[in-house]
Amino acid sequence: xxxxxxxxxxxxxxxxxxxxxxxxxxxxxxxxxxxxxxxxxxxxxxxxxxxxxxxxxxxxxxxxxxxxxxxxxxxxxxxxxxxxxxxxxxxxxxxxxxxxxxxxxxxxxxxxxxxxxxxxxxxxxxxxxxxxxxxxxxxxxxxxxxxxxxxxxxxxxxxxxxxxxxxxxxxxxxxxxxxxxxxxxxxxxxxxxxxxxxxxxxxxxxxxxxxxxxxxxxxxxxxxxxxxxxxxxxxxxxxxxxxxxxxxxxxxxxxxxxxxxxxxxxxxxxxxxxxxxxxxxxxxxxxxxxxxxxxxxxxxxxxxxxxxxxxxxxxxxxxxxxxxxxxxxxxxx
Amino acid sequence: xxxxxxxxxxxxxxxxxxxxxxxxxxxxxxxxxxxxxxxxxxxxxxxxxxxxxxxxxxxxxxxxxxxxxxxxxxxxxxxxxxxxxxxxxxxxxxxxxxxxxxxxxxxxxxxxxxxxxxxxxxxxxxxxxxxxxxxxxxxxxxxxxxxxxxxxxxxxxxxxxxxxxxxxxxxxxxxxxxxxxxxxxxxxxxxxxxxxxxxxxxxxxxxxxxxxxxxxxxxxxxxxxxxxxxxxxxxxxxxxxxxxxxxxxxxxxxxxxxxxxxxxxxxxxxxxxxxxxxxxxxxxxxxxxxxxxxxxxxxxxxxxxxxxxxxxxxxxxxxxxxxxxxxxxxxxxxxxxxxxxxxxxxxxxxxxxxxxxxxxxxxxxxxxxxxxxxxxxxxxxxxxxxxxxxxxxxxxxxxxxxxxxxxxxxxxxxxxxxxxxxxxxxxxxxxxxxxxxxxxxxxxxxxxxxxxxxxxxxxxxxxxxxxxxxxxxxxxxxxxx
Numbered sequence: 001x002x003x004x005x006x007x008x009x010x011x012x013x014x015x016x017x018x019x020x021x022x023x024x025x026x027x028x029x030x031x032x033x034x035x036x037x038x039x040x041x042x043x044x045x046x047x048x049x050x051x052x053x054x055x056x057x058x059x060x061x062x063x064x065x066x067x068x069x070x071x072x073x074x075x076x077x078x079x080x081x082x083x084x085x086x087x088x089x090x091x092x093x094x095x096x097x098x099x100x101x102x103x104x105x106x107x108x109x110x111x112x113x114x115x116x117x118x119x120x121x122x123x124x125x126x127x128x129x130x131x132x133x134x135x136x137x138x139x140x141x142x143x144x145x146x147x148x149x150x151x152x153x154x155x156x157x158x159x160x161x162x163x164x165x166x167x168x169x170x171x172x173x174x175x176x177x178x179x180x181x182x183x184x185x186x187x188x189x190x191x192x193x194x195x196x197x198x199x200x201x202x203x204x205x206x207x208x209x210x211x212x213x214x215x216x217x218x219x220x221x222x223x224x225x226x227x228x229x230x231x232x233x234x235x236x237x238x239x240x241x242x243x244x245x246x247x248x249x250x251x252x253x254x255x256x257x258x259x260x261x262x263x264x265x266x267x268x269x270x271x272x273x274x275x276x277x278x279x280x281x282x283x284x285x286x287x288x289x290x291x292x293x294x295x296x297x298x299x300x301x302x303x304x305x306x307x308x309x310x311x312x313x314x315x316x317x318x319x320x321x322x323x324x325x326x327x328x329x330x331x332x333x
Numbered sequence: 334x335x336x337x338x339x340x341x342x343x344x345x346x347x348x349x350x351x352x353x354x355x356x357x358x359x360x361x362x363x364x365x366x367x368x369x370x371x372x373x374x375x376x377x378x379x380x381x382x383x384x385x386x387x388x389x390x391x392x393x394x395x396x397x398x399x400x401x402x403x404x405x406x407x408x409x410x411x412x413x414x415x416x417x418x419x420x421x422x423x424x425x426x427x428x429x430x431x432x433x434x435x436x437x438x439x440x441x442x443x444x445x446x447x448x449x450x451x452x453x454x455x456x457x458x459x460x461x462x463x464x465x466x467x468x469x470x471x472x473x474x475x476x477x478x479x480x481x482x483x484x485x486x487x488x489x490x491x492x493x494x495x496x497x498x499x500x501x502x503x504x505x506x507x508x509x510x511x512x513x514x515x516x517x518x519x520x521x522x523x524x525x526x527x528x529x530x531x532x533x534x535x536x537x538x539x540x541x542x543x544x545x546x547x548x549x550x551x552x553x554x555x556x557x558x559x560x561x562x563x564x565x566x567x568x569x570x571x572x573x574x575x576x577x578x579x580x581x582x583x584x585x586x587x588x589x590x591x592x593x594x595x596x597x598x599x600x601x602x603x604x605x606x607x608x609x610x611x612x613x614x615x616x617x618x619x620x621x622x623x624x625x626x627x628x629x630x631x632x633x634x635x636x637x638x639x640x641x642x643x644x645x646x647x648x649x650x651x652x653x654x655x656x657x658x659x660x661x662x663x664x665x666x667x668x669x670x671x672x673x674x675x676x677x678x679x680x681x682x683x684x685x686x687x688x689x690x691x692x693x694x695x696x697x698x699x700x701x702x703x704x705x706x707x708x709x710x711x712x713x714x715x716x717x718x719x720x721x722x723x724x725x726x727x728x729x730x731x732x733x734x735x736x737x738x739x740x741x742x743x744x745x746x747x748x749x750x751x752x753x754x755x756x757x758x759x760x761x762x763x764x765x766x767x768x769x770x771x772x773x774x775x776x777x778x779x780x781x782x783x784x785x786x787x788x789x790x791x792x793x794x795x796x797x798x799x800x801x802x803x804x805x806x807x808x809x810x811x812x813x814x
Contacts, residue, residue, distance in 0.1 A: 022707050090786070094814070211741070215789025215813065218597055218741045222512050272596075 005331065006285065006299050006324050007058045009264070011208055011240060012128035012176065013304030014048040014063030015313035024068060024091035041066045042116070049120050051310070055317035059124040059172055062117040064304065069094060070130045070176060071138040078157065079104040081139060092215075098140040103153050108161045111168045118169065126172035127165055128208070129158065132197060133190035134179040148189040155196035166202040173198075174206040174240065178303075181211045182219060184226035195235050206238035206264055207231075208303075211246070216271055216307030224250040228257045240264025242302030245271055248284065254292045263292050266302035267323070268316045273308065275315040281323020286330075294331055299324045334360065334370055337719070340379040340412070340761050348412045349377050355421045356408070363428040372404035373431070374619065380411045382766025382773065386454070386685040388633075389414040390423035392430050395624060395689040403691060405619055406431045441637035441651050443630040443679075446688065448699065450612040450726050453630045454765070454772050456659040457680055458610065461770035462560040464673075467663060468770050471673045477526065479769035481804070487605035487748060488528040489799045490536075496746065497536040500601050504548050507742060514740070517548060518599040520555040520592075522585050522735070523607035527567025530556055534574040549577070555599075557581045557588065585611065586727055587734040600743040602735060608749050608776045611727025613765075614699050617689050618713065618720050623698060624689035626721075636682035644675050655679055680770055701726040701780070703733030708783045715779065716755035723752070723763060725777040729784050736788045736810070745790075747808040751778035753794050778808060789813050 023040050026032040048063030067073040068091040075081050075095060080103040087096035110127055117125045132151040144150035162173060175197065180190060198205045209227065212219025224241060231239065239259065243251060243266045254263055267284040268276060281299075289297055299320060305313040336356075338349055356375055365373070380387060387409070395405035408427050415423065444453040461468060469475055477485050486492070500519070507513040521530050534554060541549040554577050558564050564580045571578050583591035585607050592599075615626040632640070632651065641648040644666060654675075657665045663672025692698055700709050701724055709724075716722065732747075739745060752763055752775050764774035778794055785792045790810040797805040 018705055018707070025707070215787070217737065217789050219812070219814075220512070220741050221514070221597065226511075 005294055006297060006328055008056070008321050008324050009059035009126065009172075009298055009300045010052060010057055010061055010063075010317070011264075011266075011300050011302070011304050012061055012064050012174065013067075013306035014051065014061070014065060015308050015310040016065065016306045017044070017310060020044055020065065021091060025089065028089060028091060045116065046120055049117065051314050052317065053121060053123060055314055056321035057123070057317055059126050059298075060117075060121060061126050061128060062113055064128065064306070066113065068092060070178075071095075071135060072097075074108065074130055074135060074158075075139055077106075077108040078154070079106045080143075094138055096140070097138075098142045099144070099150065100142045102143065103157045105157050105160055107164070108158065110161055111164050114165055114168055114170050124172055125170065126174060127170055128174040128176055129162065131175040131177040131190075131207075132158065132193040133177050133183075133186060137179045137183065147186070148193070151189065151193035152196055155193045159197050159199060159201070162198065162201040162203070162205075171203050172206070173201065173203045174208055175236070176208045178208075178210050178212045178219070180209050180227065181222065184222075187227070187230040191230055191233050195233070198235055204238070205236045206240050207234055207236040207261075208240040208264065210242040210266070210303045213270060213303040213307065218245075218271065224253055228253055232257060232260065234261075236261055238262045238264050238298070240266070240300060242266035243288070244269040244276070244284065244302050248287050251288045251291045262296045262298060263288070264300050265292075265297050267299055268301035268320050270301050270303045270305055270308060270316075273312050275312060276319045276323070278319050278322035278326060281319055282326040285324060285327045289327070294327075334373045334375060336375045336377070337759075338377045339759065340377070342379065345379060345412060348415075348417075351417060352377055352410050352412055352415060352420055356410070356424050359421060359424040359428055363425065363432065365428060365432055368404055369406065369431060372406060374405070374407045376407060376409040378409060378411050378762045379413050380762045380766065381413075382764075382768070384681070384767035385411075386630075386683065386765060386767070387411050387414070388423075388684055389416065390420065390427045391687070392427045393687045393689055394431070395619075395691060397691055405624075405689065407689070439634040440631040440686075441634070441648060443632065443652050443655055443683065446627045446629050448614050449626055449628050449765075450614050450699070452612075452628050452685065453655075453659070454683070454685070455612050457683070457770065458772045460659055460662070460676070462563065464562075464662060465560065466562055467669060467673045468677070471670065471677060472769070475526070476769050476771075485525055485528070485605065486797055486800055486803055486805045487525060488532060489797075490532060492748075492797070492799045493529060493532045494536050496603070497533060497540055501537070501540050501544070501546070501548070503600065503742065503744075505546065508546075512742070513551075514598070514600075515551065516553050516598075517551040518553050518555065518595060518740075519601040520557060520588075520599050520603070520738070522557045522588060522602065522604045522731075523610075524556045524558045524563060524567040525605065527556070527570030529603075529605065530554065530567060530578070531571045531574065534571060534577060538574070552577050554578045555581055555592075557583050557585075557591075559584050586730045588731070589734045589737055592738055596737050598740055599738045600740045602739065602743070602745045603748070604731075604746070605748040608725065608728035608731065608747060609764075609774050610771055611725070611731060611774075613728070613774050614724040614726050616698060616722060616724055618716070618718065619689075621718070623692040623695065623713075625692055625698065626687055627690050628685040628687045630683050630685055632679065632682045633684070640675070640678050640682065643678070644671070651679075677770070680767070699724065699726065701729035701733075701784070703729055703784045703787065704780070708787065712755065712779060712783060717759055720755065720758050722755060722758045723774065723777045723780075725774070725780055728776045729780055732781055733784050733788060736785070736790060739810075741812070745810045748797065748805055749808065750775050750804050751781075751794050751806045751808060752776065753778040753806070755779055778806075781808065785810060786813060 052060040132154040393407040395403040666672035
């Protein structure tokens, strides 16, 4: 059995406790200082790392616990984006934001987050980044002639950050693009922007596409068939998709189109509190590797775990790891 | 003493003034001590329900959790019921009760102190829907005749036509994007007579045929109710659409429990006058302190004696007999017809005594499912300092257990009576009242908005403009993004 066979990973976010949500909201209401919130973030990130390690996950993240949501963390750091800080009272809501001039190149602060993560784990650290298509859909465009031009320039700016991450030692990066599923007609230019984003980045890059996890519910429904063949042009090494909630029919698309990247197989449903058993996880993997060779599959939840209670999120990760171990043993035996 | 005038309708100034004069006279003569007087609140209400749970003049005492009396006391006058010639005596008697250590123990209590959500009135409510036929046979009229307009707004043809057009448009948009599911699920919770479902299906089929879109054969219309007799009746009403309809007996509090296999699959969910008929709690804030309203049901000594005499029951056996009727049904009293008469007589005579139980802080409040303490704090932040409001527990529970059934592009419509902002709680009486044999309550829309926001939806409330003078509104959801 190869050491890397059926690597287990998280997609990105980890459970956000209610008290952390309140702390974030208190910060927005100016009842908590930035310094105190940063200290809280440092502490919860360490706890999230420990949970992922204890569950036995191979590739882990900082749980994205410093982020309010998948957009604002980037919107606030991109020079040229105006963020209206009075526009939200709840951390999870999106800020109203608008770009009014050409985006300038600047650090987005992800290297610091990565270094913090690496300091507290000896597992493989991963950093996830919201992709340009999704950001373009959430930030108002007051400068560029169209969404594609906006996305291309975003990709140019963020590419610098990805290169810096790789220089800092990041070997696993992930681009999150859930809005592909809502706007499949954008796919040709969205993939072009993605390729600008990852150009020259010396790390393994995965692309995560789901059907949305906003407020712990899907934003769209359909089939991943819309991704093909356009997604085959993406210069990424892995495509990470959700299957636990939706069923595994679309796994066959990987074989049908001879996908040139590995499959991040979503086998944990993040939209229900019901914890999968290890055997259920194992069976989902068994079905998938009938269609995609096991050495081209890694295992992960459908999406981030932020909307699940901590005990449920942890139990699901444990089930994922134990279920994967069952199949690894079968393959090794 | 602080006087609250909780109604602002024109033409009611005179009765308010007369009542207040009586109260002031009675207070002067009452001999209440200054500590009690300083903590006395007088509420002048106008209860819009002809049948309700209040005597014309009532007293609410504040207590600690262990029942120890606190200084705060409330004297409430229903200006609609209070007869000019009797109000002075009623108020004097109420003030005497405030001064006394114990309440009038000649009343026949039907249950013990409990939060409103656990009151016996909800058992009566359930019996009504389970034995609707018996009740209607006894009254000689359908339950919808008790509604203010004599019929349900749910069945207004223009409203149904608009709802169908909106739904058809959604299907069209989904089809254009290649996202139209093979099976199109629509659901109605609380089906009434089935009239709305029949109208909806008639209209949808006609529109579909007119436009040639072929959606009707894909429709799976779920009729959901906890009352089997009601479902049976509704199924008859939908008649020729039977092949498109499924009947599901379920508790409106948790649709997800019965329909988990349809999570994220239902494109349209509609409820009419369901939330106003689900258990609720009430919170009161006075002088910065929170109180939970507890109630116990009683029948006045005169009414209890009359009912006991008519049905040959010892007055002290009334509570046990009522309990058996609620448990087993009206047949346990002589025969079904007589039992139903007994049931109606008790319901008619039933009143609620209330007390305000002090809470140490918000953390002790019974937060409805789907919300946490922070949401309740936000709700209180938006509320007037002195306020009594509903924690529409059943509505919130139902709402939060229905939303996960919605398809990502689906929506929920709730036709009901809503309080849309916390300020409205100081502008009138919001329930509970009696509607025929059932309970009716206004629904805290601000609370539902908080529940919805947490679940990823915004809610909007639009007046029901199809019938002039209607108090009904339509709450609908849109995806929060």
